[in-house]
Amino acid sequence: xxxxxxxxxxxxxxxxxxxxxxxxxxxxxxxxxxxxxxxxxxxxxxxxxxxxxxxxxxxxxxxxxxxxxxxxxxxxxxxxxxxxxxxxxxxxxxxxxxxxxxxxxxxxxxxxxxxxxxxxxxxxxxxxxxxxxxxxxxxxxxxxxxxxxxxxxxxxxxxxxxxxxxxxxxxxxxxxxxxxxxxxxxxxxxxxxxxxxxxxxxxxxxxxxxxxxxxxxxxxxxxxxxxxxxxxxxxxxxxxxxxxxxxxxxxxxxxxxxxxxxxxx
Amino acid sequence: xxxxxxxxxxxxxxxxxxxxxxxxxxxxxxxxxxxxxxxxxxxxxxxxxxxxxxxxxxxxxxxxxxxxxxxxxxxxxxxxxxxxxxxxxxxxxxxxxxxxxxxxxxxxxxxxxxxxxxxxxxxxxxxxxxxxxxxxxxxxxxxxxxxxxxxxxxxxxxxxxxxxxxxxxxxxxxxxxxxxxxxxxxxxxxxxxxxxxxxxxxxxxxxxxxxxxxxxxxxxxxxxxxxxxxxxxxxxxxxxxxxxxxxxxxxxxxxxxxxxxxxxxxxxxxxxxxxxxxxxxxxxxxxxxxxxxxxxxx
Numbered sequence: 001x002x003x004x005x006x007x008x009x010x011x012x013x014x015x016x017x018x019x020x021x022x023x024x025x026x027x028x029x030x031x032x033x034x035x036x037x038x039x040x041x042x043x044x045x046x047x048x049x050x051x052x053x054x055x056x057x058x059x060x061x062x063x064x065x066x067x068x069x070x071x072x073x074x075x076x077x078x079x080x081x082x083x084x085x086x087x088x089x090x091x092x093x094x095x096x097x098x099x100x101x102x103x104x105x106x107x108x109x110x111x112x113x114x115x116x117x118x119x120x121x122x123x124x125x126x127x128x129x130x131x132x133x134x135x136x137x138x139x140x141x142x143x144x145x146x147x148x149x150x151x152x153x154x155x156x157x158x159x160x161x162x163x164x165x166x167x168x169x170x171x172x173x174x175x176x177x178x179x180x181x182x183x184x185x186x187x188x189x190x191x192x193x194x195x196x197x198x199x200x201x202x203x204x205x206x207x208x209x210x211x212x213x214x215x216x217x218x219x220x221x222x223x224x225x226x227x228x229x230x231x232x233x234x235x236x237x238x239x240x241x242x243x244x245x246x247x248x249x250x251x252x253x254x255x256x257x258x259x260x261x262x263x264x265x
Numbered sequence: 266x267x268x269x270x271x272x273x274x275x276x277x278x279x280x281x282x283x284x285x286x287x288x289x290x291x292x293x294x295x296x297x298x299x300x301x302x303x304x305x306x307x308x309x310x311x312x313x314x315x316x317x318x319x320x321x322x323x324x325x326x327x328x329x330x331x332x333x334x335x336x337x338x339x340x341x342x343x344x345x346x347x348x349x350x351x352x353x354x355x356x357x358x359x360x361x362x363x364x365x366x367x368x369x370x371x372x373x374x375x376x377x378x379x380x381x382x383x384x385x386x387x388x389x390x391x392x393x394x395x396x397x398x399x400x401x402x403x404x405x406x407x408x409x410x411x412x413x414x415x416x417x418x419x420x421x422x423x424x425x426x427x428x429x430x431x432x433x434x435x436x437x438x439x440x441x442x443x444x445x446x447x448x449x450x451x452x453x454x455x456x457x458x459x460x461x462x463x464x465x466x467x468x469x470x471x472x473x474x475x476x477x478x479x480x481x482x483x484x485x486x487x488x489x490x491x492x493x494x495x496x497x498x499x500x501x502x503x504x505x506x507x508x509x510x511x512x513x514x515x516x517x518x519x520x521x522x523x524x525x526x527x528x529x530x531x532x533x534x535x536x537x538x539x540x541x542x543x544x545x546x547x548x549x550x551x552x553x554x555x556x557x558x559x560x561x562x563x
Contacts, residue, residue, distance in 0.1 A: 075469040087463040091485040
Protein backbone atom coordinates (compact mmCIF):
# COMPACT_ATOMS: atom_id res chain seq x y z
CA UNK A 1 0.00 0.00 0.00
CA UNK A 2 2.92 2.30 -0.51
CA UNK A 3 1.48 3.96 -3.56
CA UNK A 4 -2.03 4.76 -2.43
CA UNK A 5 -2.19 7.90 -4.54
CA UNK A 6 0.02 7.98 -7.58
CA UNK A 7 0.58 10.96 -9.85
CA UNK A 8 2.54 10.06 -12.97
CA UNK A 9 3.93 12.70 -15.30
CA UNK A 10 0.92 14.95 -14.79
CA UNK A 11 0.77 18.12 -16.83
CA UNK A 12 -1.85 20.83 -16.76
CA UNK A 13 -2.43 23.48 -19.40
CA UNK A 14 -5.41 25.81 -19.11
CA UNK A 15 -6.89 27.27 -22.26
CA UNK A 16 -8.32 30.67 -21.40
CA UNK A 17 -9.52 33.64 -23.39
CA UNK A 18 -6.08 35.19 -23.01
CA UNK A 19 -4.42 32.11 -24.44
CA UNK A 20 -2.81 28.99 -23.03
CA UNK A 21 -1.52 28.92 -19.49
CA UNK A 22 0.95 26.18 -18.62
CA UNK A 23 0.28 25.58 -14.91
CA UNK A 24 1.99 22.31 -14.03
CA UNK A 25 4.54 20.04 -15.70
CA UNK A 26 6.22 16.72 -14.91
CA UNK A 27 4.47 16.12 -11.61
CA UNK A 28 5.38 12.75 -10.11
CA UNK A 29 4.20 12.03 -6.60
CA UNK A 30 3.15 9.08 -4.51
CA UNK A 31 1.31 9.22 -1.22
CA UNK A 32 1.18 6.22 1.09
CA UNK A 33 -1.91 5.14 2.98
CA UNK A 34 -2.22 7.02 6.26
CA UNK A 35 0.34 9.58 5.24
CA UNK A 36 -0.08 13.32 5.78
CA UNK A 37 1.36 15.28 2.87
CA UNK A 38 1.29 19.05 2.43
CA UNK A 39 1.80 20.95 -0.81
CA UNK A 40 3.52 24.27 -0.27
CA UNK A 41 4.63 27.01 -2.64
CA UNK A 42 4.12 30.65 -3.50
CA UNK A 43 0.64 31.73 -4.54
CA UNK A 44 -0.11 30.98 -8.16
CA UNK A 45 2.33 28.09 -8.30
CA UNK A 46 -0.41 25.58 -8.98
CA UNK A 47 -0.70 23.80 -5.64
CA UNK A 48 -4.49 24.08 -5.66
CA UNK A 49 -4.47 22.92 -9.27
CA UNK A 50 -2.61 19.79 -8.23
CA UNK A 51 -5.11 19.20 -5.42
CA UNK A 52 -8.00 19.64 -7.86
CA UNK A 53 -6.37 17.06 -10.13
CA UNK A 54 -6.25 14.56 -7.27
CA UNK A 55 -9.85 15.45 -6.40
CA UNK A 56 -10.83 14.88 -10.04
CA UNK A 57 -12.44 18.32 -10.26
CA UNK A 58 -10.14 19.05 -13.20
CA UNK A 59 -8.56 16.49 -15.49
CA UNK A 60 -4.88 16.64 -16.45
CA UNK A 61 -3.83 17.64 -19.95
CA UNK A 62 -1.33 14.79 -19.92
CA UNK A 63 -0.29 12.10 -17.46
CA UNK A 64 -2.21 9.78 -15.18
CA UNK A 65 -3.46 9.97 -11.61
CA UNK A 66 -4.38 6.88 -9.63
CA UNK A 67 -6.12 6.43 -6.31
CA UNK A 68 -6.07 2.94 -4.83
CA UNK A 69 -4.94 1.65 -8.25
CA UNK A 70 -7.95 3.13 -10.03
CA UNK A 71 -7.69 6.02 -12.46
CA UNK A 72 -9.02 9.36 -11.20
CA UNK A 73 -11.32 10.65 -13.93
CA UNK A 74 -14.08 12.34 -11.92
CA UNK A 75 -14.66 13.65 -8.42
CA UNK A 76 -16.07 11.17 -5.96
CA UNK A 77 -16.92 10.83 -2.28
CA UNK A 78 -13.94 8.54 -1.62
CA UNK A 79 -11.76 11.65 -2.14
CA UNK A 80 -13.44 14.19 0.13
CA UNK A 81 -12.49 17.84 -0.28
CA UNK A 82 -12.39 20.53 2.40
CA UNK A 83 -12.65 23.76 0.45
CA UNK A 84 -10.78 26.94 1.23
CA UNK A 85 -13.90 28.97 1.97
CA UNK A 86 -15.83 26.18 3.69
CA UNK A 87 -18.46 26.00 0.90
CA UNK A 88 -21.31 25.14 3.21
CA UNK A 89 -24.74 25.57 1.71
CA UNK A 90 -26.17 28.64 3.47
CA UNK A 91 -29.78 27.44 3.32
CA UNK A 92 -29.04 24.20 5.18
CA UNK A 93 -28.26 23.83 8.88
CA UNK A 94 -24.87 22.47 9.96
CA UNK A 95 -26.57 19.11 10.52
CA UNK A 96 -28.17 19.12 7.06
CA UNK A 97 -24.94 20.14 5.37
CA UNK A 98 -23.19 17.12 6.81
CA UNK A 99 -26.24 14.91 6.39
CA UNK A 100 -26.29 15.63 2.65
CA UNK A 101 -22.88 13.96 2.36
CA UNK A 102 -23.70 11.12 4.75
CA UNK A 103 -26.93 10.36 2.92
CA UNK A 104 -25.14 10.20 -0.40
CA UNK A 105 -22.46 7.76 0.78
CA UNK A 106 -24.37 5.56 3.23
CA UNK A 107 -28.00 6.19 2.23
CA UNK A 108 -28.29 2.96 0.29
CA UNK A 109 -27.11 0.67 3.09
CA UNK A 110 -28.18 2.29 6.35
CA UNK A 111 -31.45 3.41 7.90
CA UNK A 112 -32.42 6.93 8.88
CA UNK A 113 -31.40 6.62 12.53
CA UNK A 114 -27.95 5.33 11.56
CA UNK A 115 -27.49 8.19 9.09
CA UNK A 116 -28.47 10.75 11.71
CA UNK A 117 -26.11 9.12 14.21
CA UNK A 118 -23.24 9.29 11.72
CA UNK A 119 -23.96 12.96 11.08
CA UNK A 120 -24.03 13.76 14.78
CA UNK A 121 -20.86 11.77 15.39
CA UNK A 122 -19.00 13.65 12.67
CA UNK A 123 -20.06 17.00 14.11
CA UNK A 124 -19.15 15.81 17.61
CA UNK A 125 -15.68 14.86 16.32
CA UNK A 126 -15.00 18.48 15.37
CA UNK A 127 -16.66 19.83 18.52
CA UNK A 128 -19.76 21.24 16.86
CA UNK A 129 -22.48 19.30 18.69
CA UNK A 130 -23.79 22.53 20.18
CA UNK A 131 -24.65 24.02 16.79
CA UNK A 132 -26.38 21.17 14.97
CA UNK A 133 -29.38 23.23 13.98
CA UNK A 134 -27.71 26.55 13.33
CA UNK A 135 -27.21 27.82 9.81
CA UNK A 136 -23.70 28.61 8.59
CA UNK A 137 -24.18 32.38 8.89
CA UNK A 138 -25.00 31.99 12.57
CA UNK A 139 -21.61 30.47 13.48
CA UNK A 140 -18.06 31.86 13.28
CA UNK A 141 -15.57 31.33 10.46
CA UNK A 142 -13.64 28.72 12.43
CA UNK A 143 -16.84 26.83 13.18
CA UNK A 144 -17.85 26.85 9.52
CA UNK A 145 -14.50 25.33 8.63
CA UNK A 146 -15.05 22.68 11.33
CA UNK A 147 -18.38 21.79 9.76
CA UNK A 148 -16.63 21.61 6.38
CA UNK A 149 -14.14 19.16 7.86
CA UNK A 150 -16.96 17.20 9.52
CA UNK A 151 -18.72 16.95 6.17
CA UNK A 152 -15.57 15.54 4.58
CA UNK A 153 -14.79 13.14 7.45
CA UNK A 154 -18.38 11.89 7.66
CA UNK A 155 -18.03 10.35 4.22
CA UNK A 156 -15.24 8.11 5.56
CA UNK A 157 -13.14 8.99 2.56
CA UNK A 158 -10.05 7.10 1.47
CA UNK A 159 -8.29 10.43 1.17
CA UNK A 160 -8.96 13.80 2.74
CA UNK A 161 -8.04 16.66 0.41
CA UNK A 162 -7.75 20.07 2.05
CA UNK A 163 -7.29 23.29 0.11
CA UNK A 164 -5.83 25.86 2.54
CA UNK A 165 -8.53 24.92 5.03
CA UNK A 166 -7.35 27.35 7.70
CA UNK A 167 -6.14 30.12 5.40
CA UNK A 168 -9.01 32.47 6.15
CA UNK A 169 -8.87 32.10 9.95
CA UNK A 170 -7.10 34.17 12.59
CA UNK A 171 -3.87 32.76 14.03
CA UNK A 172 -5.32 31.53 17.33
CA UNK A 173 -8.29 29.76 15.75
CA UNK A 174 -5.97 28.32 13.14
CA UNK A 175 -3.60 26.87 15.77
CA UNK A 176 -6.54 25.40 17.65
CA UNK A 177 -7.97 23.75 14.54
CA UNK A 178 -4.53 22.42 13.54
CA UNK A 179 -4.27 20.69 16.92
CA UNK A 180 -7.78 19.31 16.51
CA UNK A 181 -6.95 18.07 13.03
CA UNK A 182 -3.82 16.30 14.34
CA UNK A 183 -5.94 14.49 16.93
CA UNK A 184 -8.65 13.56 14.43
CA UNK A 185 -6.15 12.27 11.88
CA UNK A 186 -4.37 10.25 14.57
CA UNK A 187 -7.68 8.69 15.55
CA UNK A 188 -9.06 8.04 12.05
CA UNK A 189 -5.69 7.23 10.42
CA UNK A 190 -6.78 9.25 7.39
CA UNK A 191 -4.63 9.83 4.37
CA UNK A 192 -4.42 13.59 3.92
CA UNK A 193 -3.18 15.87 1.16
CA UNK A 194 -3.27 19.50 2.24
CA UNK A 195 -2.46 22.69 0.38
CA UNK A 196 -0.97 25.42 2.54
CA UNK A 197 1.21 28.51 2.34
CA UNK A 198 2.05 28.44 6.05
CA UNK A 199 5.48 26.97 6.78
CA UNK A 200 4.77 26.23 10.45
CA UNK A 201 1.51 24.54 9.57
CA UNK A 202 3.27 22.36 7.02
CA UNK A 203 6.03 21.26 9.40
CA UNK A 204 3.68 20.71 12.33
CA UNK A 205 1.19 18.56 10.46
CA UNK A 206 3.09 16.72 7.73
CA UNK A 207 4.93 13.47 7.27
CA UNK A 208 6.27 14.91 4.03
CA UNK A 209 6.27 18.41 2.60
CA UNK A 210 6.07 18.74 -1.17
CA UNK A 211 7.57 22.04 -2.28
CA UNK A 212 6.52 23.40 -5.64
CA UNK A 213 8.66 25.67 -7.77
CA UNK A 214 7.24 28.94 -9.03
CA UNK A 215 4.85 28.98 -11.97
CA UNK A 216 4.16 29.09 -14.82
CA UNK A 217 4.91 25.46 -15.59
CA UNK A 218 5.58 24.71 -11.93
CA UNK A 219 6.84 21.35 -10.84
CA UNK A 220 7.92 19.63 -7.64
CA UNK A 221 11.17 21.24 -6.54
CA UNK A 222 11.90 19.22 -3.46
CA UNK A 223 10.24 16.82 -1.06
CA UNK A 224 11.13 17.07 2.61
CA UNK A 225 10.50 14.23 5.04
CA UNK A 226 9.49 15.46 8.51
CA UNK A 227 10.67 12.83 10.99
CA UNK A 228 9.15 14.23 14.13
CA UNK A 229 7.52 11.90 16.63
CA UNK A 230 3.76 11.97 17.03
CA UNK A 231 1.76 13.16 18.87
CA UNK A 232 3.29 16.54 18.21
CA UNK A 233 3.06 19.47 20.56
CA UNK A 234 3.51 22.89 19.02
CA UNK A 235 4.97 24.45 22.16
CA UNK A 236 7.52 21.67 22.75
CA UNK A 237 8.44 21.66 19.06
CA UNK A 238 9.27 25.35 19.05
CA UNK A 239 12.70 24.55 20.48
CA UNK A 240 13.13 21.12 18.89
CA UNK A 241 16.23 20.87 16.67
CA UNK A 242 14.47 18.63 14.13
CA UNK A 243 11.56 21.04 13.85
CA UNK A 244 13.83 24.04 13.44
CA UNK A 245 15.83 22.21 10.81
CA UNK A 246 12.70 21.34 8.77
CA UNK A 247 11.35 24.83 9.10
CA UNK A 248 14.66 26.27 7.92
CA UNK A 249 14.75 23.90 4.96
CA UNK A 250 11.29 24.98 3.77
CA UNK A 251 12.02 28.67 4.29
CA UNK A 252 15.27 28.25 2.43
CA UNK A 253 13.47 26.65 -0.51
CA UNK A 254 10.68 29.23 -0.60
CA UNK A 255 12.64 32.43 -0.06
CA UNK A 256 16.25 31.79 -1.01
CA UNK A 257 15.93 29.57 -4.03
CA UNK A 258 12.43 30.39 -5.27
CA UNK A 259 11.86 33.79 -3.77
CA UNK A 260 11.73 35.91 -6.88
CA UNK A 261 8.09 35.50 -7.77
CA UNK A 262 7.81 38.47 -10.10
CA UNK A 263 11.03 37.61 -11.87
CA UNK A 264 9.99 34.04 -12.45
CA UNK A 265 6.52 35.01 -13.63
CA UNK B 266 -25.53 40.60 -1.84
CA UNK B 267 -28.50 38.53 -2.86
CA UNK B 268 -30.83 39.89 -0.24
CA UNK B 269 -29.94 43.44 -1.22
CA UNK B 270 -32.05 42.93 -4.31
CA UNK B 271 -35.16 43.20 -2.19
CA UNK B 272 -34.38 46.38 -0.36
CA UNK B 273 -36.86 49.05 -1.30
CA UNK B 274 -35.64 52.63 -1.18
CA UNK B 275 -38.35 53.32 1.40
CA UNK B 276 -36.84 50.86 3.86
CA UNK B 277 -33.41 52.33 3.35
CA UNK B 278 -34.68 55.83 3.98
CA UNK B 279 -36.33 54.80 7.24
CA UNK B 280 -33.26 52.95 8.54
CA UNK B 281 -31.15 55.89 9.87
CA UNK B 282 -33.94 57.25 12.04
CA UNK B 283 -34.66 53.78 13.27
CA UNK B 284 -31.04 53.12 14.15
CA UNK B 285 -30.65 56.40 16.01
CA UNK B 286 -33.63 55.94 18.27
CA UNK B 287 -32.32 53.87 21.22
CA UNK B 288 -29.70 56.45 22.19
CA UNK B 289 -32.13 59.34 21.85
CA UNK B 290 -35.01 57.64 23.64
CA UNK B 291 -32.86 56.39 26.53
CA UNK B 292 -32.83 59.47 28.85
CA UNK B 293 -36.65 59.54 28.98
CA UNK B 294 -36.74 56.03 30.48
CA UNK B 295 -37.64 55.50 34.11
CA UNK B 296 -34.74 53.69 35.81
CA UNK B 297 -35.52 49.96 35.68
CA UNK B 298 -34.55 47.80 38.64
CA UNK B 299 -31.20 46.11 37.93
CA UNK B 300 -32.52 42.58 38.58
CA UNK B 301 -35.14 42.61 35.84
CA UNK B 302 -34.11 43.01 32.22
CA UNK B 303 -35.43 46.43 31.12
CA UNK B 304 -38.68 46.21 29.20
CA UNK B 305 -38.49 47.70 25.72
CA UNK B 306 -40.45 50.98 25.99
CA UNK B 307 -42.91 52.03 23.29
CA UNK B 308 -40.74 53.77 20.73
CA UNK B 309 -42.85 56.83 19.94
CA UNK B 310 -40.05 58.74 18.32
CA UNK B 311 -39.14 55.94 15.93
CA UNK B 312 -42.79 55.38 15.10
CA UNK B 313 -43.31 59.08 14.41
CA UNK B 314 -40.24 59.21 12.17
CA UNK B 315 -41.63 56.27 10.25
CA UNK B 316 -45.19 57.50 9.89
CA UNK B 317 -44.90 61.28 9.64
CA UNK B 318 -43.05 61.66 6.30
CA UNK B 319 -45.53 59.55 4.30
CA UNK B 320 -48.43 61.37 5.94
CA UNK B 321 -46.88 64.74 5.07
CA UNK B 322 -46.43 63.56 1.48
CA UNK B 323 -50.06 62.55 1.22
CA UNK B 324 -51.27 65.79 2.81
CA UNK B 325 -49.12 67.77 0.39
CA UNK B 326 -50.57 65.91 -2.61
CA UNK B 327 -54.17 66.40 -1.48
CA UNK B 328 -53.46 70.04 -0.56
CA UNK B 329 -52.04 70.84 -4.00
CA UNK B 330 -54.94 69.05 -5.61
CA UNK B 331 -57.46 71.04 -3.52
CA UNK B 332 -55.65 74.28 -4.34
CA UNK B 333 -55.59 73.55 -8.07
CA UNK B 334 -59.27 72.57 -8.27
CA UNK B 335 -60.62 75.36 -6.05
CA UNK B 336 -62.22 77.26 -8.95
CA UNK B 337 -62.51 74.42 -11.42
CA UNK B 338 -65.84 72.97 -12.47
CA UNK B 339 -64.61 70.15 -14.75
CA UNK B 340 -62.12 68.68 -12.29
CA UNK B 341 -63.49 67.39 -8.96
CA UNK B 342 -62.06 68.58 -5.66
CA UNK B 343 -60.68 66.10 -3.11
CA UNK B 344 -63.85 66.45 -1.03
CA UNK B 345 -66.13 65.65 -3.97
CA UNK B 346 -63.95 62.71 -4.94
CA UNK B 347 -64.06 61.43 -1.38
CA UNK B 348 -67.87 61.63 -1.35
CA UNK B 349 -68.01 59.73 -4.62
CA UNK B 350 -65.65 57.11 -3.24
CA UNK B 351 -67.79 56.62 -0.13
CA UNK B 352 -70.84 56.05 -2.34
CA UNK B 353 -68.92 53.75 -4.63
CA UNK B 354 -67.52 51.58 -1.87
CA UNK B 355 -70.81 51.44 0.01
CA UNK B 356 -71.92 48.77 -2.46
CA UNK B 357 -68.87 47.40 -4.30
CA UNK B 358 -70.49 44.13 -5.38
CA UNK B 359 -73.72 45.10 -7.14
CA UNK B 360 -74.67 43.72 -10.53
CA UNK B 361 -76.88 45.58 -12.97
CA UNK B 362 -76.24 43.79 -16.25
CA UNK B 363 -72.95 42.92 -17.93
CA UNK B 364 -71.64 46.47 -18.30
CA UNK B 365 -72.67 47.90 -14.94
CA UNK B 366 -71.13 46.09 -12.01
CA UNK B 367 -69.64 47.21 -8.70
CA UNK B 368 -65.98 48.29 -8.43
CA UNK B 369 -65.23 45.21 -6.34
CA UNK B 370 -66.23 42.98 -9.25
CA UNK B 371 -64.14 45.06 -11.63
CA UNK B 372 -61.05 44.69 -9.46
CA UNK B 373 -61.62 40.97 -8.97
CA UNK B 374 -62.06 40.35 -12.70
CA UNK B 375 -58.85 42.25 -13.43
CA UNK B 376 -56.99 40.33 -10.73
CA UNK B 377 -58.29 37.06 -12.14
CA UNK B 378 -56.93 37.92 -15.60
CA UNK B 379 -53.61 38.93 -14.09
CA UNK B 380 -53.46 35.73 -12.05
CA UNK B 381 -54.16 33.59 -15.11
CA UNK B 382 -51.75 35.34 -17.45
CA UNK B 383 -49.07 35.69 -14.81
CA UNK B 384 -49.53 32.12 -13.57
CA UNK B 385 -49.12 30.73 -17.07
CA UNK B 386 -46.07 32.94 -17.59
CA UNK B 387 -44.51 31.61 -14.37
CA UNK B 388 -45.30 28.05 -15.40
CA UNK B 389 -43.47 28.51 -18.69
CA UNK B 390 -40.93 31.19 -17.80
CA UNK B 391 -39.30 29.73 -14.69
CA UNK B 392 -38.48 26.30 -16.15
CA UNK B 393 -37.36 28.02 -19.35
CA UNK B 394 -35.08 30.28 -17.29
CA UNK B 395 -33.59 27.25 -15.54
CA UNK B 396 -32.86 25.57 -18.86
CA UNK B 397 -31.34 28.72 -20.37
CA UNK B 398 -29.13 29.12 -17.31
CA UNK B 399 -28.03 25.50 -17.31
CA UNK B 400 -27.36 24.96 -21.02
CA UNK B 401 -25.07 27.40 -22.79
CA UNK B 402 -26.28 26.36 -26.25
CA UNK B 403 -29.89 27.15 -25.40
CA UNK B 404 -28.77 30.43 -23.84
CA UNK B 405 -27.08 31.54 -27.05
CA UNK B 406 -30.01 30.36 -29.10
CA UNK B 407 -32.72 32.13 -27.12
CA UNK B 408 -30.96 35.25 -25.81
CA UNK B 409 -31.16 37.28 -29.05
CA UNK B 410 -34.87 36.43 -29.37
CA UNK B 411 -35.54 37.58 -25.80
CA UNK B 412 -33.61 40.80 -26.38
CA UNK B 413 -35.71 41.39 -29.48
CA UNK B 414 -39.10 40.66 -27.95
CA UNK B 415 -38.64 42.08 -24.44
CA UNK B 416 -38.88 45.79 -25.32
CA UNK B 417 -42.06 45.37 -27.39
CA UNK B 418 -44.98 47.33 -25.94
CA UNK B 419 -47.60 45.07 -24.41
CA UNK B 420 -50.36 46.48 -26.58
CA UNK B 421 -48.57 45.44 -29.75
CA UNK B 422 -49.24 41.85 -28.70
CA UNK B 423 -52.97 42.40 -28.27
CA UNK B 424 -53.99 42.18 -31.95
CA UNK B 425 -52.08 38.90 -32.24
CA UNK B 426 -54.04 37.58 -29.28
CA UNK B 427 -57.33 38.78 -30.76
CA UNK B 428 -56.45 37.16 -34.07
CA UNK B 429 -55.48 33.82 -32.57
CA UNK B 430 -58.10 33.50 -29.82
CA UNK B 431 -60.91 35.42 -31.57
CA UNK B 432 -62.13 36.63 -28.21
CA UNK B 433 -61.31 39.59 -25.95
CA UNK B 434 -60.74 37.83 -22.64
CA UNK B 435 -58.12 35.28 -23.74
CA UNK B 436 -56.43 38.04 -25.75
CA UNK B 437 -56.04 40.14 -22.59
CA UNK B 438 -54.66 37.13 -20.70
CA UNK B 439 -52.29 36.44 -23.58
CA UNK B 440 -51.01 40.01 -23.42
CA UNK B 441 -50.35 39.65 -19.69
CA UNK B 442 -48.63 36.35 -20.31
CA UNK B 443 -46.26 37.59 -22.97
CA UNK B 444 -45.32 40.73 -21.06
CA UNK B 445 -44.79 39.19 -17.65
CA UNK B 446 -42.81 36.19 -18.86
CA UNK B 447 -39.56 38.03 -19.66
CA UNK B 448 -38.48 39.21 -16.22
CA UNK B 449 -39.00 35.69 -14.87
CA UNK B 450 -37.05 34.03 -17.69
CA UNK B 451 -34.17 36.49 -17.51
CA UNK B 452 -33.85 36.63 -13.71
CA UNK B 453 -34.09 32.88 -13.28
CA UNK B 454 -31.46 32.34 -15.98
CA UNK B 455 -29.12 34.89 -14.39
CA UNK B 456 -29.67 33.25 -11.01
CA UNK B 457 -28.72 29.83 -12.36
CA UNK B 458 -25.62 31.24 -14.03
CA UNK B 459 -24.56 32.91 -10.79
CA UNK B 460 -24.79 29.84 -8.58
CA UNK B 461 -21.33 29.93 -6.96
CA UNK B 462 -18.93 27.42 -8.51
CA UNK B 463 -18.08 26.24 -4.98
CA UNK B 464 -21.58 24.89 -4.45
CA UNK B 465 -21.45 23.02 -7.73
CA UNK B 466 -18.01 21.64 -6.80
CA UNK B 467 -19.51 20.38 -3.55
CA UNK B 468 -22.18 18.66 -5.60
CA UNK B 469 -19.52 17.09 -7.82
CA UNK B 470 -17.38 15.87 -4.94
CA UNK B 471 -20.41 14.41 -3.20
CA UNK B 472 -21.50 13.01 -6.55
CA UNK B 473 -25.08 14.10 -5.91
CA UNK B 474 -27.90 12.97 -8.17
CA UNK B 475 -29.41 15.48 -10.61
CA UNK B 476 -32.54 15.56 -8.44
CA UNK B 477 -30.54 16.43 -5.30
CA UNK B 478 -28.53 19.05 -7.19
CA UNK B 479 -31.80 20.57 -8.34
CA UNK B 480 -33.60 20.53 -4.99
CA UNK B 481 -30.73 21.09 -2.54
CA UNK B 482 -28.41 23.39 -4.50
CA UNK B 483 -29.81 24.98 -7.65
CA UNK B 484 -33.33 25.76 -6.50
CA UNK B 485 -32.42 27.36 -3.15
CA UNK B 486 -29.56 29.28 -4.74
CA UNK B 487 -31.73 30.61 -7.55
CA UNK B 488 -34.83 31.31 -5.48
CA UNK B 489 -33.97 34.91 -4.51
CA UNK B 490 -33.29 35.82 -8.16
CA UNK B 491 -36.43 34.02 -9.25
CA UNK B 492 -38.55 35.91 -6.74
CA UNK B 493 -37.11 39.21 -7.98
CA UNK B 494 -38.26 38.18 -11.45
CA UNK B 495 -41.68 37.25 -10.13
CA UNK B 496 -42.00 40.59 -8.37
CA UNK B 497 -41.09 42.54 -11.51
CA UNK B 498 -43.48 40.39 -13.51
CA UNK B 499 -46.43 41.01 -11.25
CA UNK B 500 -45.76 44.74 -11.46
CA UNK B 501 -45.69 44.58 -15.24
CA UNK B 502 -48.80 42.43 -15.37
CA UNK B 503 -50.77 44.90 -13.28
CA UNK B 504 -49.55 47.78 -15.47
CA UNK B 505 -50.57 45.99 -18.63
CA UNK B 506 -54.01 44.82 -17.55
CA UNK B 507 -55.41 48.35 -17.30
CA UNK B 508 -54.28 49.22 -20.82
CA UNK B 509 -55.40 45.89 -22.26
CA UNK B 510 -58.86 46.11 -20.70
CA UNK B 511 -59.37 49.62 -22.06
CA UNK B 512 -59.06 48.10 -25.51
CA UNK B 513 -60.82 44.77 -24.99
CA UNK B 514 -63.71 45.88 -22.76
CA UNK B 515 -65.65 43.51 -20.50
CA UNK B 516 -65.68 43.74 -16.73
CA UNK B 517 -62.39 44.99 -15.28
CA UNK B 518 -60.81 48.02 -13.70
CA UNK B 519 -59.25 49.17 -16.98
CA UNK B 520 -62.51 49.03 -18.85
CA UNK B 521 -64.24 50.71 -15.92
CA UNK B 522 -61.86 53.69 -16.23
CA UNK B 523 -62.69 53.98 -19.92
CA UNK B 524 -66.40 53.62 -19.23
CA UNK B 525 -66.30 56.40 -16.63
CA UNK B 526 -64.42 58.60 -19.10
CA UNK B 527 -67.27 58.10 -21.57
CA UNK B 528 -69.68 59.05 -18.78
CA UNK B 529 -67.42 62.06 -18.03
CA UNK B 530 -67.31 60.95 -14.40
CA UNK B 531 -63.84 62.30 -13.57
CA UNK B 532 -64.16 61.65 -9.84
CA UNK B 533 -64.49 57.94 -10.54
CA UNK B 534 -61.43 58.01 -12.78
CA UNK B 535 -59.38 59.54 -9.96
CA UNK B 536 -60.72 56.91 -7.57
CA UNK B 537 -59.75 54.23 -10.08
CA UNK B 538 -56.22 55.62 -10.25
CA UNK B 539 -55.90 55.37 -6.47
CA UNK B 540 -57.41 51.88 -6.44
CA UNK B 541 -55.05 50.65 -9.17
CA UNK B 542 -52.11 52.12 -7.30
CA UNK B 543 -53.11 50.57 -3.99
CA UNK B 544 -53.72 47.11 -5.48
CA UNK B 545 -50.35 47.26 -7.27
CA UNK B 546 -48.67 48.29 -4.03
CA UNK B 547 -50.29 45.41 -2.15
CA UNK B 548 -49.22 42.88 -4.80
CA UNK B 549 -45.67 44.17 -4.60
CA UNK B 550 -45.60 44.14 -0.78
CA UNK B 551 -46.99 40.61 -0.74
CA UNK B 552 -44.20 39.36 -2.98
CA UNK B 553 -41.55 41.30 -1.07
CA UNK B 554 -42.72 39.53 2.07
CA UNK B 555 -42.49 36.16 0.29
CA UNK B 556 -39.01 37.05 -1.00
CA UNK B 557 -37.81 38.12 2.44
CA UNK B 558 -39.05 34.82 3.83
CA UNK B 559 -36.99 32.83 1.33
CA UNK B 560 -33.84 34.92 1.10
CA UNK B 561 -30.83 33.67 3.03
CA UNK B 562 -27.71 35.23 4.48
CA UNK B 563 -24.44 33.91 3.23
